[in-house]
Structures are given as structure tokens and as C-alpha cells.
Amino acid sequence: MNRILTTLAVTASALALAGTAQAQNLTIANARIITGVGGRIIDKGSVVVKDGKIVAVTEGASKAPAKGAGKVINASGMTVIAGYIDDHRHIIHGERGPAGAAKFMKDDAAREMMELLESGVTTVQSGGDSPAVFDLRSKVASGEIKGPRIIASAQVPVSKMKDEATVRAAIDKAIADYKPDSIAEVHFPITEPPSTNIPTEQETRNLAAGIDEALKFHVPFQVHTSAPGAMTAALKAGAKKLVHTPHFGWLTDDEAKQVVTAHAWVSSCTGFGVPVFGVFNHNNVPTFRDGSKWPDDILNGEGRGREAGYKAVNGRTLWDNGVDYGYCTDTNYYAPAALAHELRTLNLMFSPIDMVKILGQNSADFIDMGDKLGTIETGKLADIVILGANPMDGYWNFLTAEVVIKGGVVMVDKRGKPNAGKPIVHNP
Ligand SMILES: [Zn+2]
CATH class of the missing domain: 2.30.40.10 (Urease, subunit C, domain 1)
Known part of the structure; x- marks a missing residue:
């Protein structure tokens, strides 16, 4: 026996x-x-x-x-x-070319991966970083670098491209070159509000072609839309993974319901327009999330940091209409502080038990790992x-x-x- x-x-x-x-x-x-x-x-x-x-x-x-x-x-x-799941973080920072990537891998990768883990993040999807993210993905998977599970994205800026054929070729090449877990860094439209939130016909065709091409390889496609009108246009083009809560204008219940009908997901990034403290300085000076001046330097900002209000309220509108609403920071600064900043802003509209779902099951759903992670x-x-x-x-x-x-x-x-x-x- x-x-x-x-x-x-x-x-x-x-x-x-x-x-x-x-x-x-x-x-x-x-x-x-x-x-x-x-x-x-x-x-x-x-x-x-x-x-x-x-x-x-x-x-x-x-x-x-x-x-x-x-x-x-x-x-x-x-x-x-x-374990917490960040659905969209800019994992690799610095200069985007090979020299910048090499520097990140040598000087920052090991420490920053530990910082993510120490904050409680066990899975992170990259936001279309430099190709160094694929090297990082394999080093973490092999255990050479200790870090969270990396869902690595290839950057394919389809909105900027000439036509659908160019988009499809770029998607095919990115998938062949890197075997990415997703495609990312698609800003739709490329000219962001408040100047316009209406994508051009070509941008819409490009987005639809990009999503369709990636789908052939079962590769998901993350889209940044930052206004309600752009979000609904992206849904019509087939977008499923919406990186941001829209922040130029108030989202209606009807627009939120369109997300549910399209079987799409949205991740939070509610901290976008909220001043960051204690990260870029310790002098109680509010900054935008890249360390520049707040509210003046908010990307395409409307003024007075209104984006902070739009995102918080629109996030709750999405949630109340039944959208599977996940967590993302869309930042690249010190990971524990990025988590603290995002939770501080979610706290305005969500209860702690809601946040458990946002950080866990809903974020797992966003990266198609809802049956493996999140609870x-x-x-x-x-x-x-x-x-x-x-x-x-x-x-x-x-x-x-x-x-x-x-x-x-x-x-x-x-x-x-x-x-x-x-x-x-x-x-x-
Ligand atoms: Zn991003």
C-alpha cells in the first residue's frame, strides 16, 4: 500500500x-x-x-x-x-526603437515586473508597446524574469493607414513576426476630440478591415475611443475590446446598451484626467499622468480636467446598463502608485465589492481568460x-x-x- x-x-x-x-x-x-x-x-x-x-x-x-x-x-x-488584472498598461517606456527597448530590458524590466507583482497584479496586457514586449513575454514565461503573466500586443496604428489592403498586410505581418496575443494602439479616430469625434469613412473601413483580419487568426483587437460617438462608430466597425471609458461628453443609456448588444467589453482608465500626486513630485503639485502640467497638458484636454468627471460618470453608466466593465491604467509609471490612482478614481462611483469584480472576473473576460482567471x-x-x-x-x-x-x-x-x-x- x-x-x-x-x-x-x-x-x-x-x-x-x-x-x-x-x-x-x-x-x-x-x-x-x-x-x-x-x-x-x-x-x-x-x-x-x-x-x-x-x-x-x-x-x-x-x-x-x-x-x-x-x-x-x-x-x-x-x-x-x-490576482489583479490590468487590461491595458504601457509596460515598456522610453524610446520606442531597438536602443530604447534594449535599455528597458537591461535597466528597468526586472525591477518593474517585480513592482507590478508587489502591487498584486498577476496578469497585465500591454498597450501596444515596442516589440521588446515579446522578448519580455518569453523571459517572464520561462522564469528568467520574475513578473506577472504578460499578454503581449503588437502595435498596428490602422487609422493612419492608406487603405484596407495596407491594413490587412500590416496585421498579417505583425502576426507572422511576433505571434501577438492581441493588436493594440489603435486610436479611432486619429484626430481626437474635442476637435472632432467623427471618424472618417476611410478610418472606419480601416478599423473594420483590421478587426476582421486579426479575427482570422483569432487575435483580439484593442481600440482606443475617447468620445461616445467614436465608441459607437467603433462598435459598428466590429470593435469588441474598448480600452477606455469615453471621456468627451456624457454617455447615454442607449449608447451604453449598444456595447452590451455588440458583446463588447470596456476597461476603465478612469484615472486619465484626474491629477496624479506623489509620483512625479512630492510637492503636492498636480500632474497629468506623464508628469506634465495638470490640467493644461491633458491629452486633447477640454480644460479644467473635465475628463475626470466624464470618465467616472460614464463608467457607472456602462456598469448600470450591464456592460462587463474591467480595469486598466493605460499608464507606464510606478505600478503600485498607478493601481492606487486608478482605484481612488473608481472609488468615486463603485463600491469595494464592485471593484473586486472590475479587477478580477471582468478584467479576465476582457482578455478572453474569464474561465481561467479572475475569481x-x-x-x-x-x-x-x-x-x-x-x-x-x-x-x-x-x-x-x-x-x-x-x-x-x-x-x-x-x-x-x-x-x-x-x-x-x-x-x-
Ligand atoms: Zn494605450
Whole structure:
């Protein structure tokens, strides 16, 4: 009997090794568990992880763990939540050419990937960054760089292109060259409001051709639209993944319903027009998200930072009309502060339990991983954040990640370290 059990155990661990190189079996015990499923919260319970997946979520105090349960994390007084998903971040910054990419990979990549993990982000989709993002994707997947799961986008600015044939050729080339997970950085229209929100006929044809061409390869297509009229025009051209909440003008219920009818998704980026503090300076000077002057330098700004109001209210309009509304920052600055900024703005219109859905299941849906990520549920990948404080008491407690697990691998463990359990809101 013992021999049979030993043989089974060896086989199981060999399989685990083949599948997820460093994943270990884990039990997180005595935790408050925010499941993300229908608002369910377990006051005290356990999450069991095997071979990179969640295999049990149970209520009650933990007894002695079963044999083979692996490492036990006693999370008494702590809160378990699904790993955060940023649907659109500009992961790679600096000069876009090969020299800039090389510099980013050498000087910044490892540190910035850790900063994302430390904030609780376990999956991030790039916003059409330089091709270095594909190198980064493989280095993270192989474990050479420790970081969140990278959903890598190829940049194809279709609105600027001459005609549909050029667009289709550019999409084919990007897919052949990079095998991207998505296409991105499509601004529609290219001349942004307030000067106009009406795309030209050629832009509309280009967008429709680009989406259709990418679809042939099952590659999703992210579109930036920043006005309600542009958003509905993009929906008519077949857009499904809308990167921003529109911010030039108020969205009507009818426009929001068009998103639902089109089976499309929207991610937040509500922080776009809201002044950023404590990131580019510590002198209480409001800045736009690139560190320039607020409100003067808001991209195509209307003045006085009205975009902040449009985005917040329009986000709620989308939500109330049944849109699957996810989370994105669309920034490239210090990741924990970007999370803090976006949650601060979402907090105006959404409850903490709404934010759980926005950061989790809805964001997973946006990247077509809704069946694999976004909740603490049996069968999902073990992307788990253990928070030092309860986010139901206030959004700032989402910023208290102490343990961050990706695919069953403990990537961050700050328990017992200085400032563990304290929210990170500023760039140090
Ligand atoms: Zn973007």
C-alpha cells in the first residue's frame, strides 16, 4: 500500500514539474476569502492549490492539513482575493526603437515586473508597446524574469493607414513576426476630440478591415475611443475590446446598451484626467499622468480636467446598463502608485465589492481568460493575492498585498517585513 502511494506521489510530482516548473502545493488557511463569485465572502476558510490551480475553497477553521497539502500559509486576519488584472498598461517606456527597448530590458524590466507583482497584479496586457514586449513575454514565461503573466500586443496604428489592403498586410505581418496575443494602439479616430469625434469613412473601413483580419487568426483587437460617438462608430466597425471609458461628453443609456448588444467589453482608465500626486513630485503639485502640467497638458484636454468627471460618470453608466466593465491604467509609471490612482478614481462611483469584480472576473473576460482567471474558485489558475487588510473596509486596503501567488508559485512574500500590510500609494 505504502509503495503504491509513493509511486502515485512520485508520478504526480513529476507531472506537476512538467506542467508548471516551480508550482508547489499550498494551503492558505484561516483567511477571509473574497471569492469574486456573486459577491460571496467567506469569513474564515481555506484555499487549496495543487499543480498551479485552485482545487478547493472551503469554509471553516483549518484542522491539521491533509498529507500532501504542501506548504501551509496561515492567513489568519488576512484577506485572500484573486490576482489583479490590468487590461491595458504601457509596460515598456522610453524610446520606442531597438536602443530604447534594449535599455528597458537591461535597466528597468526586472525591477518593474517585480513592482507590478508587489502591487498584486498577476496578469497585465500591454498597450501596444515596442516589440521588446515579446522578448519580455518569453523571459517572464520561462522564469528568467520574475513578473506577472504578460499578454503581449503588437502595435498596428490602422487609422493612419492608406487603405484596407495596407491594413490587412500590416496585421498579417505583425502576426507572422511576433505571434501577438492581441493588436493594440489603435486610436479611432486619429484626430481626437474635442476637435472632432467623427471618424472618417476611410478610418472606419480601416478599423473594420483590421478587426476582421486579426479575427482570422483569432487575435483580439484593442481600440482606443475617447468620445461616445467614436465608441459607437467603433462598435459598428466590429470593435469588441474598448480600452477606455469615453471621456468627451456624457454617455447615454442607449449608447451604453449598444456595447452590451455588440458583446463588447470596456476597461476603465478612469484615472486619465484626474491629477496624479506623489509620483512625479512630492510637492503636492498636480500632474497629468506623464508628469506634465495638470490640467493644461491633458491629452486633447477640454480644460479644467473635465475628463475626470466624464470618465467616472460614464463608467457607472456602462456598469448600470450591464456592460462587463474591467480595469486598466493605460499608464507606464510606478505600478503600485498607478493601481492606487486608478482605484481612488473608481472609488468615486463603485463600491469595494464592485471593484473586486472590475479587477478580477471582468478584467479576465476582457482578455478572453474569464474561465481561467479572475475569481477564487475551484478549477481556476492559482493567481492569488493575500492582503494584510480587508478591502471591504475601504479601497486603500486593496493596496496591502503581502503575499502574491501566480499559477501556484509564491512570487512575493512580505510577511513580517517592514511596512508589510501598509498601503503603497506613492512612488518612493
Ligand atoms: Zn494605450
